[in-house]
Amino acid sequence: MVQIEKIPNADGKGFTIAAIAEDVERVDAVDYYRTIFVEKQKVILRETLRLKNPPFPMEDLEPFIEKTATADWEKLYKQIMAEKVPDFLFSTLKADNRNYQERFLRGMKFTPEQLAALYFRACQELRYTFSCYSSEHLPNNRDLSDMPILVRVEGEQVEKVGETPLSDGELRQVVNQRSAIYGKILDNGDEWHCFFITIESAAGKENWKEGQPHYHYISDKFGISREEVVKQLQSKDYRLGNLPHLELHNYRDEERAVEKK
Structure with missing residues (x-):
């Protein structure tokens, strides 16, 4: 239903968490959004804890990560249902x-x-x-395989992660068009x-x-x-x-x- 990817930044000093949700048909909306949110939240929590270099195996933290991500969802769900x-x-x-x-x-x-x-x-x-x-x-019959793993365009600035045969100008055109x-x-x-x-x-x-x-x-x-x-x-x-x-x-x-x- 959802694919979660951790994409390291080009400078190696951080990362981007990408949640790529698959198309679904005739499911329960709450289950759909819950799965996406909890799975993404678990990755964020896991990586945050990893940066703290805990003195015990990360596997031991999985119950805490699962419980925290689920609690975060329940809080968000209550907020949405209160709308x-x-x-x-x-x-x-x-x-x-x-x-x-x-x-x-x-x-x-x-x-x-x-x-x-x-x-x-x-x-x-x-x-x-x-x-x-x-x-x-x-645009222009570009193929997704030509794209880097991640590209972000802010005005004239182009940030990218991964290999690509396209220039920054071409990447900007793809994103904008x-x-x-x-x-x-x-x-x-x-x-x-x-x-x-x-x-x-x-x-x-x-x-x-x-x-x-x-x-x-x-x-x-x-x-x-x-x-x-x-x-x-x-x-x-x-x-x-x-x-x-x-x-x-x-x-x-x-x-x-x-x-x-």
């Missing part, structure tokens, strides 16, 4: 036609925590299952609801409300099959028509990095 999910989001799940759904979502604003709470409550209270799909496409889509689908029988975000809409590069980060929404009521939606989410140039936009607030832009999977 007030906008009533109109729940109304959207229960609406029986597209017009009502678009009406409920008009002007909708929420935070990442509120959206996570919606996923959790939909699975726990409304018997939905959760699916996650993602795709990433590099790549496309990516991350979609989540809630299923309940023949009914489904898809919330997805692109790298452009997350970074405020789409021409909507002066660059406001946002999600897109589509459901079974829009006349497009679920299979076609998933196909479009995995394509380089998705085409799903004019869809409702949902304002995303308190969003920290993801680091502009390409990770080799």
Whole structure:
């Protein structure tokens, strides 16, 4: 479900923890997020303790690491579940036609925590299952095998870890021009609801409300099959028509990095 990698920095003085989540279909949202969080937290705790050079084998610390990571998740879970999910989001799940759904979502604003709470409550209270799909496409027919293990671009500065035949300028172009889509689908029988975000809409590069980060929404009521939606989410140039936009607030832009999977 999730692959955790420790990537040493180029200067050898630190490291980056990368959590690469696999696509999943029809699982429990809480279990999905719990697994990702706990596994990543265990790696962070393990490496933090290793730096302290404990006087006994690291294996002896595994029960403590497991217990601490689980406790950290339970704290985060309580925080998410304490979030007030906008009533109109729940109304959207229960609406029986597209017009009502678009009406409920008009002007909708929420935070990442509120959206996570919606996923959790939909699975726990409304018997939905959760699916996650993602795709990433590099420009100019670049192949992912040409990329270093990690590359981070901040303005004109390029930091990279690992070998690559590409120059810093080419790496900057790949990072700045790549496309990516991350979609989540809630299923309940023949009914489904898809919330997805692109790298452009997350970074405020789409021409909507002066660059406001946002999600897109589509459901079974829009006349497009679920299979076609998933196909479009995995394509380089998705085409799903004019869809409702949902304002995303308190969003920290993801680091502009390409990770080799």
